[in-house]
């Protein structure tokens with residue numbers, strides 16, 4: 001199309017017009033940039049007459065964070081578009097359709113999902129999503145199993161590992177999730193009211209050992225193709241549909257990192273309910289719903305993953321060696337619990353927070369939510385290598401309340 005430069009809304013329209021089969025020749029297109037502008041531009045392009053619309057996501061060559069900016073590879077746009085297509089093929093209906101990827105402009109043209117809402121927002125509003133646990137557990141089981149050595153030809157898997165090498169985005173995770181929150185780093189950001197909690201994190205040797213082990217797993221274990229950023233802000237949802245977006249952090253890593261991202265964000269919202277539901281009965285009921293969802297996501301994942309293994313397992317010895325599957329599933333649960341905890345802690349004291357807690361107006365409720373999220377997160381990290389069932393996660397959340 002043309003040499004890389006960040007597009008204007010007008011240019012986005014010109015490109016949309018040039019795409020075959022999307023809009024009719026005389027269509028009057030409007031364009032609106034709707035991204036949050038930290039890493040990427042997102043244009044919503046619409047033809048009012050036909051009510052047809054598309055999304056164009058363009059990667060920026062830098063990340064803007066707290067006024068500073070650092071360079072960030074445009075190759076993540078390739079990774080994102082290729083992973084969206086792969087996810088769509090493995091899990092029909094659970095990822096947006098990709099119409100086009102332009103490498104020059106680092107631009108992905110995809111299905112407009114504006115009839116869905118971002119799940120984080122939906123949970124803050126107190127909505128319940130009857131399809132969610134089933135859909136996301138299908139997404140997790142299929143994307144993880146079918147890209148791993150258990151479900152994919154092992155030579156082909158190595159090609160995939162190469163295809164999705166993503167060092168710069170991994171580095172962000174390695175620093176912001178697995179390092180900075182555990183020391184007095186410049187990137188950290190937290191309310192002075194909880195400085196005591198931050199200082200405890202920096203001095204907790206037991207926690208440091210567990211986080212170092214999780215970090216090492218994230219650095220070294222090419223177990224499956226991960227989404228890499230599977231929080232509730234990367235999930236579009238409505239009553240009858242779930243769509244996973246934004247896999248620019250994708251790489252081959254430990255499966256528990258993706259499952260843990262989902263559980264952590266449910267639990268962050270659980271902690272945030274200090275500020276969202278003032279009626280005690282309402283709050284208890286919604287929290288019970290969130291914990292039930294945590295349990296269903298894990299159980300659904302486990303059942304579907306085991307079923308895929310029975311039906312499509314390709315690795316002879318691990319298919320047949322008695323006890324292998326049990327050892328594997330137990331390790332996966334433990335990893336999931338550890339990563340869940342790590343993803344919670346960083347959202348309270350690290351660089352990037354979540355609206356479920358940060359936008360609580362009442363400062364006392366917000367502080368209680370932050371302390372609760374930290375307490376749950378730390379307890380999960382410390383539990384991880386001893387855990388045997390998902391019910392332990394539920395008990396920890398209930399006990400900390």
Ligand code: ADP
Pocket residue numbers: 034035036037038039040041042055057096110111112113114118233234245246248
């Ligand atoms: P980033 O990587 O910058 O976080 P996202 O892919 O998460 O970008 O998109 C940012 C926002 O743009 C989303 O929260 C959503 O509001 C909007 N958006 C992204 N993709 C779509 C889509 N396919 N349909 C509708 N809106 C979208």
Ligand code: MG
Pocket residue numbers: 036038
């Ligand atoms: Mg963003």
Ligand code: MG
Pocket residue numbers: 233234246
């Ligand atoms: Mg995003």
Ligand code: MG
Pocket residue numbers: 039229246248
């Ligand atoms: Mg993103």
